[in-house]
Amino acid sequence: MASIAQQLGVSRTLVSLVLNGKGDQFGISKATQQAVIELAQKLDYQPNSLARTLRTGKSTILGLIVSDIANPFYSRMARTIEDIAWKEGYKLMVCSADEDPAKEVQLFQMLRQSLNAEGIIVSSGLMDAQPYQPSMDKDFPVVFIDRMLPGVEGRSVIIDNYRGAERATEHLIEAGKKRVALITIGPSHLSSINDRRKGYEAALIKKGFQVNPELIVEASFDNLEKDTAAAVTKLMKSDYVPDAIFAANNRVGLVVIETLAALGKKIPKDVALICFDDIEAFRVCSPPVTAVEQPVEDLSRHAIEKLLKMINKTDSATESDAGTLSPRLIVRQSV
């Protein structure tokens, strides 16, 4: 910038003004402006946005913290949000917390304090919003996506997990199933996972069944694959074999399919199956698996739009309701 000012014999101020489109506003002659712009292009001048951010406090960086970027649900989320952010002139920094609460908080700090992100979308694995409270109190834009925390309703955009799970379970029961097992993640404080369980239980009761603890299995997050496989095996060999399984997320569902195949059990003849969160694998299985599809694209769009509104102060977080999107049951041939 200095060099371009020098070559043109003007001050750095002028160059800055012109390059930021404030030339007219400050009444700088068209000719001068033209010259500045041309030389800048010729020299391939790239403003150092670090310096700019330091000065202005604006970074045009947005942050997204997901729990596992390798999960298709979150990678699609990242893709969608990145697309929109880019179109709006923001860069998106995507980070993966790997289901580690401490890392999640560190990532948030880094994004906020170090990178000067102007807003952050987070799919939080925390138990409560306490670490986010100071930021929110200072009106720093934070939007919670997919997983709700107590007390952040107005800042959340989520899927109606309860309703989705209820629909799925009802579908199973309406197909004549009497012993619907639930394989879920636990013990879990995640709103998404809990709501799915509540939906499952509600459907059971609504249809006149009892909630049977023997038919509910919790696999731990850290050992999801093995726990799930063990659970399926145990269930299928128990005295009280289920005639249907409701898998609470895509990873669980995948393992259920594989384990069932390994055990020589046929879907849906031996046992029916519905999975929460549709992934492509469920389409190409045979039989293709009925699943609860989550509208990730919509979810993502709502989240970033909300964030942008907060950044532009056209939305005061706390006043609006939680945005809740409806999932859709995609009926295939596993029931």
Next chain:
Amino acid sequence: MASIAQQLGVSRTLVSLVLNGKGDQFGISKATQQAVIELAQKLDYQPNSLARTLRTGKSTILGLIVSDIANPFYSRMARTIEDIAWKEGYKLMVCSADEDPAKEVQLFQMLRQSLNAEGIIVSSGLMDAQPYQPSMDKDFPVVFIDRMLPGVEGRSVIIDNYRGAERATEHLIEAGKKRVALITIGPSHLSSINDRRKGYEAALIKKGFQVNPELIVEASFDNLEKDTAAAVTKLMKSDYVPDAIFAANNRVGLVVIETLAALGKKIPKDVALICFDDIEAFRVCSPPVTAVEQPVEDLSRHAIEKLLKMINKTDSATESDAGTLSPRLIVRQSV
């Protein structure tokens, strides 16, 4: 920082020194150091790394540009690289270029110029390395992953696509297949895609077959799903029906499976199938699909280690060979 210096009646320099662990080096009394550290913690002081970067030129940010973060291959790559980077004290900024060369270059500029990334790993969709040349000439650390560009051999870490495709094709031929079709992406300048095609052709010739253009179909990137579906349909209804299909990537493979199912064709009875780049869907299909597994984790590890070496100057890019990793044929039941 000013406030903590003031409260303790010392200079900002001293605070900076202590907080950066240079207290001993500058012979600052233990007591003073202790006081500084405690107060910093009490005030929850967070250094502004923007300012630090501006001053030192070090950002501890690394960049990763992938062509599509929603593709499992790349999201797993992102996860692995992020993990390692984090452990080494670096943050990773992941960006998705969406197969758009212009966006890729912009992303690179942004990462380098604006965020001051200390090194960048890129899975490039460009035809040549020209836009990267100025950076590389200045010894800016850049590592090319998965896709090779002419002239960047020493800075690349790739899969042996040629060999993987050759093995797959040979496997098909050894299983008695006479008319092996290739469904690939094109026209493409991507080294990965081209090498797969070359491997396919080499295997054919090695086994005494001719390369038959009617058995090679190129689907365009922008319209991959539809083109692939159309290609499969056309092939299966042609006069020269293939008895095996080699799908050049995971997305193509997925559509082949679905289309075949829609056409009522059975794998492997009507037509055998091998896909390049294994994804979980191929495991749970029925029959499970034989695939060429790419060692993404290894690939990612090599790439970031190379980058780190370049950053620490313990590796002069140009002298080392291209790191080439061998893919593995996972035999399932689709052949």
Next chain:
DNA sequence: CTGAAAGCGCTAACAG
């Protein structure tokens, strides 16, 4: 119409 000057928060010579 244009430029001087101050300062964002931090670090690193260089003097004491």
Next chain:
DNA sequence: CTGTTAGCGCTTTCAG
């Protein structure tokens, strides 16, 4: 042992 000083690259009053 500690503080002064200068400045990273940019923006923005404010006074010509």
